[in-house]
Amino acid sequence: MYNLLKGKRGIIFGALDENSIAWKTAERVHEEGGIFVLTNAPASIRMGSIDALAVKTNSQIIPADATSVEDLENLIDKAIEILGGKIDFVLHSIGMSVNVRKGNHYTNQNYDYTEKGWNVSAVSFHKVMQVLYKKEAMNEWGSIVALTYMASQRVFPDYNDMADNKAFLESIARSFGYFFGKDKKVRVNTISQSPTPTKAGHGVKGFGEFIAYSDAMAPLGNATALDCATYTVAMFSDLTKRVTLQNLYNDGGFSNMGVSQEVLERF
Numbered sequence: 001m002y003n004l005l006k007g008k009r010g011i012i013f014g015a016l017d018e019n020s021i022a023w024k025t026a027e028r029v030h031e032e033g034g035i036f037v038l039t040n041a042p043a044s045i046r047m048g049s050i051d052a053l054a055v056k057t058n059s060q061i062i063p064a065d066a067t068s069v070e071d072l073e074n075l076i077d078k079a080i081e082i083l084g085g086k087i088d089f090v091l092h093s094i095g096m097s098v099n100v101r102k103g104n105h106y107t108n109q110n111y112d113y114t115e116k117g118w119n120v121s122a123v124s125f126h127k128v129m130q131v132l133y134k135k136e137a138m139n140e141w142g143s144i145v146a147l148t149y150m151a152s153q154r155v156f157p158d159y160n161d162m163a164d165n166k167a168f169l170e171s172i173a174r175s176f177g178y179f180f181g182k183d184k185k186v187r188v189n190t191i192s193q194s195p196t197p198t199k200a201g202h203g204v205k206g207f208g209e210f211i212a213y214s215d216a217m218a219p220l221g222n223a224t225a226l227d228c229a230t231y232t233v234a235m236f237s238d239l240t241k242r243v244t245l246q247n248l249y250n251d252g253g254f255s256n257m258g259v260s261q262e263v264l265e266r267f
């Protein structure tokens, strides 16, 4: 390990269980010397196993529903108090579609579910940043990362309304990233990750085929949750100080492929 995050303080959203990308990220950040608070929605804290991660990484858990500005204000105040100073890094690792959960086809959405989905998966990122921004909670040269998926840019029919939520999320990263860069010298990026076997990942219909196809297309194969965690560490470190407003692919090269020999041979 390189102590890349020594002296840095952060907030990590979205560690549900040991498969979560946020879980691996917390472990890697801890190994690199960063300190942080963990947060998740109260129901996910009860359902999941975040306590074990808190013990392992010597961190505290502050519950927050990321769609509640009040919860986020409390979270950020407490995080600064617990960590003993302003924030250097934030990971938004949150996604959920009620239409996907209920098996509603893209052409047959329940719009109450649609609204809930974009609020949790995209607008929550705006809310997190707006609270950080208004509270002057970020240190200069801090780094904010959210996780996204390629279906925001290309059609993957079974990704359903999460595709639209991810497009919204990526746009928020650019738009807020402008103001965070200009006004506070903070960078904002999204990492577009390969399909990964997590609770959220398995929610996508036909996930088994989806992940195998992606692996067969990508010259380096799918990026794992650990690969994503390591990339995120790099994005939190001072090695990437002027990388901002980017959607960064961590996908083994999938995003620039048309077809691979391996996939062709299956026809």
Ligand SMILES: NC(=O)c1ccc[n+]([C@@H]2O[C@H](COP(=O)([O-])OP(=O)(O)OC[C@H]3O[C@@H](n4cnc5c(N)ncnc54)[C@H](O)[C@@H]3O)[C@@H](O)[C@H]2O)c1
Residues within 6 Å of the ligand: 013, 014, 015, 016, 017, 019, 020, 021, 022, 040, 041, 044, 064, 065, 066, 067, 092, 093, 094, 095, 096, 120, 147, 148, 149, 192, 193, 194, 195, 196, 197, 198, 199, 200, 201, 202
């Ligand atoms: N798994 C994949 O294939 C894949 C691929 C690309 C991007 N992503 C993205 O990575 C991120 C993390 O997902 P994951 O795959 O680790 O799955 P995960 O199920 O482990 O994590 C999703 C998290 O979102 C949290 N969450 C849901 N509603 C919330 C709310 N209202 N407030 C706060 N937190 C809430 C859940 O509690 C959970 O911890 C998501 O943004 C997901 O879309 C996942």
